[in-house]
Amino acid sequence: MGHGAIRVLVVDDEPMVCAHLRTILGSAEDIEVVDEAHDGAAAVEAVVRHRPDVVLMDLRMPGVDGLAAIERISVLDRPPKVVALTTFDADQYVLRALRSGASGFLVKSTPPEDLIGLVRVAADGHTVLSPVAARRLVAASSDAEAVRERAESLVSRLTDRERDVLACLGGGLSNARIASKLFLSEATVKGYVSRMLVKLGCANRTQAGLIAHDAGLVSR
Template identity: 50%
Template sequence: MIRVVVVDDEALVRSGFELILSAADDIEVVATTAGGEAVDAVLRERPDVVLLDIRMPDVDGLTVLRKLRSVPDAPVVAMLTTFDADEYILTALRSGAAGFLLKDTAPDQLAQLIRTLAAGGVVMSPKASRAVWQSHPGAAADDDAGATRVGRLTEREREVLVLIADGLSNADIGTRIHLSAGTVKDHVSAILTKLRVSSRVQAALLAQRAGLLDERNRAESGR
């Protein structure tokens, strides 16, 4: 079972996520809470995944994220937001969040997104992540620097990077391109080093901003 904690200041949002996710056979919502009790709930329940509202009146979601990231055996944290261009999202991703979900995400997609997070993948809407990046004042300079670093990757590393941006875990990437999990792990480590980022989600953002996913989609549509 994938154990999930939902953190949001609105009881209706918490109950809605709990109702939807609890319908899946392999997911258990072990707690729902407002931000002030989030860390205590995580320490008590030891979830695999935390869905964390980024904007809460009682405590800032970024503050909660930093505290959760310091917990021993920290869970995977994905941010919840209402706005696809929320200026706080980029800070959260750079602070260790594994992705973000819009609160109006289709209910039939939620369970699979939780599975992706639990398996070590990243969760980001390409449209929303573009809006997030463009809301950042240094976006143009970041684009140029990121494109330069992406250009230094080998063909195989670029292939792996695209699959990271698709949200696949190391095991899923290995299955997709017929490599062992250890080899994929080595490729991911090399990618993070070359891109000068510290997480898969940051690498995924660079892949999207460098146009790798668009290139892949054009190639596939032309077949």
């Protein structure tokens, strides 16, 4: 196992699912599964003990569920990237998980090679969320009107350029792609993203991207 291996914690109340994920991720030379947990409380303890880079978190578990665990993990010092695991992709639990600090989500039926790639993407700090999925989740949200008003109020604090960058985040673009689309340097884009996260009160790019969808900045 390489020194710079991505450390992953797998959380699911079904041991078979954990075993399946361990097998897939263990086949990648740059990924190390450091532990598994079967409920949210054990997941928080395992994060504190192992300091993983990425947590794959099932949302629906008895006792302390994945949502509560994500909320607890996101307030830790230097929290890991949390990717929600779900059985079906229009699950409203997923939207709540993303708003609570998850950096994306995966459907459990994701093909093995895609799963490995997405864990690497999450470890790099990028969003594990397709724009199509984000749009579908936001459209299915039951409190759409209140959410839209809150998002528009937050976005009104941004400069025009920051709004352009935010719309790109909502479209799932990387800093490099935002830079080329808006004719900026990558360093400038990084600066915009950092300032924007502070202004919007967001923990990560995913939360900012959701605000872009909520406020209607991302074209259909």
